[in-house]
Amino acid sequence: MKIMVAIKRVVDYAVKVRIKSDKTGVETRNVKMSMNPFCEIALEEALKIKEAGFASEVIGVSFGPVECIDTLRTGLAMGADRAIHVDAPATLYPLAVAKLLKALVQIEKPGLLILGKQAIDDDCNQTGQMVAGLLNWPQGTFASKVVLDKEKKIATVDREVDGGLETLCLDLPAVITTDLRLNQPRYATLPNIMKAKSKPIKKMSVQELKVELRSDLEVVQVTEPPARKPGVILSSVDELIDKLKNEAHVI
Amino acid sequence: MVMYNRITAAAYRLLNQNKHSSFKIAHQRQLSPNFSRYNRSSSTSLAGFRHHCATVNLNQFHASYRWDLQKLSLVQFQNLSLIHHRSFGSVASTVVQRNPMFSTINSDDLIYFEKILGVKKVIQDHEELQTANTDWMHKYKGSSKLMLQPENATELSQILEYCNSRRLAVVPQGGNTGLVGGSVPVFDEIIINTRRMNSIIFFDKVSGVLVCEAGCILENLISFLDKEGFIMPLDLGAKGSCQIGGNISTNAGGLRLVRYGSLHGTVLGLEVVLANGSVIDMLGTLRKDNTGYDLKHLFIGSEGSLAIITKVSILTSPKLSSVNIAFLACQDYISCQKLLFQAKRRLGEILSAFEFLDAQAMNLVLHHLDGARNPLPSAIYNFYVLIETTGSNESNDKEKLEAFLVHAMESSLVSDGALAQDYSQATSFWHIREGIPEALMKAGAVYKYDLSLPVEKMYDLVEEMRIRLGAAANVVGYGHLGDGNLHLNVSAPQYDDAILAQIEPFVYEWTSRHRGSISAEHGLGLMKAEKIYYSKSSETVQLMASIKKILDPNGILNPYKVIPSSLVS
DSSP: OEEEEEOOEEEOTTSOOOBOTTSSSBOOTTOOEEEOHHHHHHHHHHHHHHHTTSOSEEEEEEEESTTHHHHHHHHHHHTOSEEEEEEOOSOOOHHHHHHHHHHHHHHHOOSEEEEESOOTTTOOOOHHHHHHHHHTOOEEEEEEEEEEETTTTEEEEEEEETTEEEEEEEESSEEEEEOGGGOOOOOEEHHHHHHHTTSOEEEEETTTTTOOOOOOOOOOOOOOOOOOOOOOOOSOHHHHHHHHHHTSOOO | OHHHHHHHHHHHHHHHHTTTSSOOOEEEOOOOSSOOTTSGGGGGSTTTOEEEEOOOOHHHHHTOOOGGGGGSOHHHHHTOOOOOOEEOOOSSOOOOOOOTTSOOOOHHHHHHHHHHHOGGGEEOOHHHHHHHHBOTTSOOBOOOOOEEOOSSHHHHHHHHHHHHHHTOOEEEESSOOOSSSOSSOSSSOEEEEOTTOOOEEEEOTTTOEEEEETTOBHHHHHHHHHHHTEEOSOOOTTTTTOBHHHHHHTTOOOTTHHHHOOHHHHEEEEEEEOTTSOEEEEOOOOSOOOSSOOTHHHHTTSTTSSOEEEEEEEEOEEOOSEEEEEEEEESSHHHHHHHHHHHHHHTGGGEEEEEEEEHHHHHHHHHHSTTOOOSOTTSOOSEEEEEEEEESOHHHHHHHHHHHHHHHHHTTSOSEEEEOOSHHHHHHHHHHHHTHHHHHHHHSEEEEEEEEOOHHHHHHHHHHHHHHHGGGSEEEEEEEGGGTEEEEEEEESSOOHHHHHHHTTHHHHHHHHTTOBSBSSSOOTTTSGGGGGGTSOHHHHHHHHHHHHHHOTTOOBSTTSSSOHHHHO
């Protein structure tokens, strides 16, 4: 069985994002880009499944400009066997990605497609669900535990829902999207970074996949949340009462 | 006088070496004045003794390691029938007596201080004073009854002028993160806290010059500069509390020294207040200024013993966007050295940190530090090296670093390694290195030594110490390999004079013998004031004392520290 993992290149989790001056989006020039943390978790899970003997190959796929290859290389250094880069514009919306993924699934025929539950840049949380719909595969979203049964060809997925856990049993092939607590992704070690250099990254185009990129959405504007006013240190209780009364109007 | 001191130093060394020999040594017991849990038992320990009198013979003298003693002629020594009076301090029980020349605070003093500062800045609150009297390791404890918090140089000048005329001793205090007891009072010195002097005065984006007050917290400066696209030339674990004035007073080194050099290079100017209250404006912002003696250098690293720094002009560097961090494993110390040699050549200008830790340090971190995760869990290695590169071009830098790492792997210098793929991984690698002191604190008692040594000899000391102490304690070595700075730490379940006697003076003698420094970046403070001769010739120390006499004739500034008290009182 092959496992396909979707990998997105995003602004690094630790970077404080800045809005472009024309408010069309977030500044990405000269900003550290990394693999979406949820995609890292998805890849880690795929690697674990492979190491446990349930899968024969892990394929990382990414859609976007040529820089995505760096992110795929990171995935290969973590342990993916090969990668596919589909050259596409930087801005892709979930439905487009879901269609592209569906096209790749039909070529590669994996037994499992694992995605992060969402990307930390647009927080859409839609791609996994859409691709499951398009493929007509069962889906286990927000997975916090995944157990595979090779004989019965099923996956048991624990989902984190409000106030508890829900356990689902999915027939393979299936789509799984990963939550934060599923696993702790491994580091890319030097020997694996060296090995990754010779692993293949296949280049494909949107046309080859016969997907028409059409956007039903338009971003009107992106703005920063209003800045929080700094706190003040007051010298007495009387002053506090005065401020609560006359400035905050809460008492 | 010079000769006397030289001989004193020699005898001092000999006494230490021959504690158990047949020399006639009379012991005189004396309790340490700074009573704390660490020196309770010092009265019964060798380290706590004061050696009062000794005779020394020639052959023994030849066995001495002190490098500068070789210069001492035998004639001088033969005439010697030495009587001296010097204390042998342990880590916390450095035996000093309150200088009787100093006055004690009276109610008139308090009235005066409240008049010039206002009530808010004159602190007599017991709890606040308790914190200010104790260093952060809880190793040194003074008994000051008064803390003053001047807001500017004018206020400080009035304070010092008054204290000088009244012979009231003072201790300057910033973030109080020092490791050698330099920032807390020994007795009842008035604490002069700089925290209210915390404004940023000026920043120039073209030159990168930052002018600010001494009480600015390092981390605040770092975040201020971050918004401007610049970085401070120094970074250290205590950045959240330590203040720039204290950093400069102690000439702090830290993690980026290998790249940006010492504060002697990056500090462009200072404003200081002398003991007599004169405000000395040396607050230049120029990189080049050859007009007369460059006096600011006297105050960098003088640990508040010559003046109190009030303003700082410092050169900052542009923040470069591409930072890469590798965490590597080496099988032996020689590989670490070779790796450093290769890193300097192959990474060149982008190398910004080269840190090392041994397996014992790694083990402590993994057991005691929250959130620490071993990047290389597949095996246990003897040494770990953290390499950071900082440059302006992401893909170039990464390519360079990867080529270097591949070479290091192929030539077996590195057994394994991980390269941070994003900031959170980078942070978790730094967390291991920066968290060692915290892990050590959690593990129990810790004896800390901060030594500069030739890189090739550095780790021998750790191994020798391990043999000396056996199972009694855990000897840990880590530090700034790129700067030849070893942090030798001995971790034990509790403080124990038997362990201390095994460590000191051995560690100082060893360092001296290899022409190292007994204080690379922590300073001398109270802990090592009397140990200065291990790293400096007696003529040098004498000259230091003369300078101190000129700038602070009454010795009120941070007394009992930096220079042996016999020279200044």
